[in-house]
Amino acid sequence: MSPSAPLATAVPPAGSSRGGKSPAALFRNAGIRAKIMSIVTALAVVALVVAIVSIYAMQQIAGDARALTSLQNDVSFNIGAVHQEELKSRMLIGTAAAMPLATDQEVADWQAKMAATDGDLDADAAAYEAGIAELGDITATLGGADWAAFTSAWADWKNERDTAMLPAAASGDHAAFQAAYDAASAHLNDAIDALEAEETLVADASSALSAKAASEATFYTTLAIVVLALGLALVLSIALFAAGTIRKQVRDVHKVAEALAKGDLTVTSGAVTRDELGRMGQALDAATLALRQTMESVAESATQVAGASEELxxxxxxxxxxAEEMTAQADKVSGAADEVSRNLGDVSKGSDEMTASIREIAHSASEAARVAAQAATAADAANSQIGRLGVSSQEIGNVVKVITSIADQTNLLALNATIEAARAGEAGRGFAVVAGEVGELARETSRATEDISNRVRAIQADAEGAVAAIEEIGQIVERINEFQSTIASAIEEQTATTNEMGRGVSDAASSSHDIATNISGVAQSASTSAAVLSEMHAAVVELAQLAQRMHDKVETFTY
Incomplete structure (x- = not known):
């Protein structure tokens, strides 16, 4: 799959963030721990505010409860006790009116009870006034005109009771008692009305205090609920914002991971925040970019390796x-070298025979000088020997032609071997050196055989001259001595030449054998090289297959 454009913006610059330095941006860039701690801190602040409001509300409600309790215990109870003592006082008066006191003891008991009732009423009234004073603003409406009217009317009632009704009751004068009672009833009724009005004010104060406590309880409960709701809304907003930020970052990272699992390297998280998830997303984007570049490099390398493998x-x-052709040529050269070696052995044998013939000629020439008298016989013998020399020279010429032909063929084979060695390159360098030496030896053999040919032609010419001289030997026997010196010199020169030719042929035979041995080694090396090249070809094929498989694997990715 062809790669797309490079991911130039895969990793944002360090410190970059969306939204500048706004609170939302700062919160997004904060770490996960900071986000969690901010939520916990917000919860703690909300809990603290709710706790403060609740504590304050409880203190207020507790104060109201204490005030209400004091109002109930110190005010309502005492005014109720005053009312109760007022009723007891009236009941004592009613009892005296209904059942006149007959004895002094009854009068004394009645007066004692009345005095106790008056004492209790005064004590309860004093406690009531003390309770009002203690409660302060709560009882501002109490102890006012109604209470003053009660105390004044009750004092007038007591005065009428003590001065008129008690003496009438003590004397048993019921009519006087009733008249005094009727006269003082207005004061009693005023006292009762004023006391009931004061009790109404006490009940109203108690109800107001209860309503105030209930209102404050409702207010502070509502305030706590509102603060709790606002705090929870704030905490929930922070939590939702944090969760949304974290969820988005996790989803972006998951999107990249899921794309990586599918082999798609073009997807990035786009993370720009500096928190842990943002840095993780940026690191993942950087890793994706590096992996994409690696895949591009691997794909390019796999293609190059595949191409190089094909060329290799x-x-x-x-x-x-x-190498196979060189092996075949080396086998041919080896066979030719063996043939040259055998032919040169034959030439060496012919050279030995020619040397023996020349020695015989020298011996005959010496005998001719010594036995000049027997010139005719010697001439015949010389004619015969020279005839054989002609034949031998002819044979030598034939052998030399064979050697020359072999040397030319050897030189041609050496040239072919040099060309094949050049084609083989480094593997044929040693073979090229040996082929060069073979060519040089062949050229030396050609030069030596050319020299031998020249000398053989000279011998043949001399032999022909000797034949002509022998034919005239009968007429010029006296000139034998002159020719004898010339023949001796020629024979010595021919002997040296023949010996040199024999050594050259022997050397050529030895060199030909070495050439055959070296060519066999070259053939073996070429065969070994062919085997190594075959193994290398198998390795190259395997390398090409591996490169193709690697390329196929890389092609599964999108980059």
Whole structure:
């Protein structure tokens, strides 16, 4: 799959963030721990505010409860006790009116009870006034005109009771008692009305205080609920914002991971925040970019390796074919070298025979000088020997032609071997050196055989001259001594030449044998090289297959 454009913006610059330095941006860039701690801190602040409001509300409600309790205990109870003592006082008066006191003891008991009732009423009234004073603003409406009217009317009632009704009751004068009671009833009624009005004010104060406590309880409960709701809304907003930020970052990272699992390297998280998830997303984007670049490099390398493997395989096949051809040529050269060696052995034998013939000629020439008298016989013998020399020279010429032909063929084979060695390159360098030496030896053999040919032609010419001289020997026997010196010199020169030719032929035979041995080694090396090249070809094929498989694997990715 062809790669897309490079991911130039895969990793944002360090310190970059969306939204500048706004609170939302700062919160997004904060770490996960900071986000969690901010939520916990917000919860703690909300809990603290709710706790403060609740504590304050409880203190207020507790104060109202204490005030209400004091109002109930110190005010309502005492005014109720005053009312109760007022009723007891009236009941004592009613009892005296209904059942006149007959004895002094009854009068005394009645007066004692009345005095106790008056004492209790005064004590309860004093406690009531003390309770009002203690409660302060709560009882501002109490102890006012109604209470003053009660105390004044009750004092007037007591005065009428003590001055008129008690003496009438003590004397048993019921009519006087009733008249005094009727006269003082207005004061009693005023006192009762004022006391009931004061009790109404006490009940109203108690109700107001209860309503105030209930209102404050409702207010502070509502305030706590509102603060709790606002705090929870704030905490929930922070939590939702944090959860949304974290969820988005996790989803972006998951999107990249899921794309990586599918082999798609083009997807990035786009993370820009500096928190842990943002840095993780940026690191993942950087890793994706590096992996994408690596995949591009691997794909390019796999393509190059595949191409190089194909070229190497073709070159390997060509070199293998050259090595096989070189092996075949080396086998041919080895066979030719063996043939040259055998032919040179035959030439060496012919050279030995020619040397023996020349020694015989020298001996005959010496005998001719010594036995000049027997010139005719010697001439015949010389004619015969020279005839044989002609034949031998002819044979030597034939052998020399064979050697020359072999040397030319050897030189041609050496040239072919040099060309094949050049084709083989480094593997044929040693073979090229040996082929060069063979060519040089062949050229030296050609030069030596050319020299031998020249000398053989000279011998043949001399032999023909000797034949002509022998034919005239009968007429010029006296000139034998002159020719004898010339023949002796020629024979010595021919002997030296023949010996040199024999040594050259022997050396050529030895060199030919060495050439055959070296060519056999070259053939073996070429065969070994062919085997190595075959193994290398198999390795190259395997390398090409591996490169193709690697390329196929890389192609599964999108980058």
């Amino acid at each position: 395989s073709a070159s390997n096949r060509q070199v293998t074919a050259g």
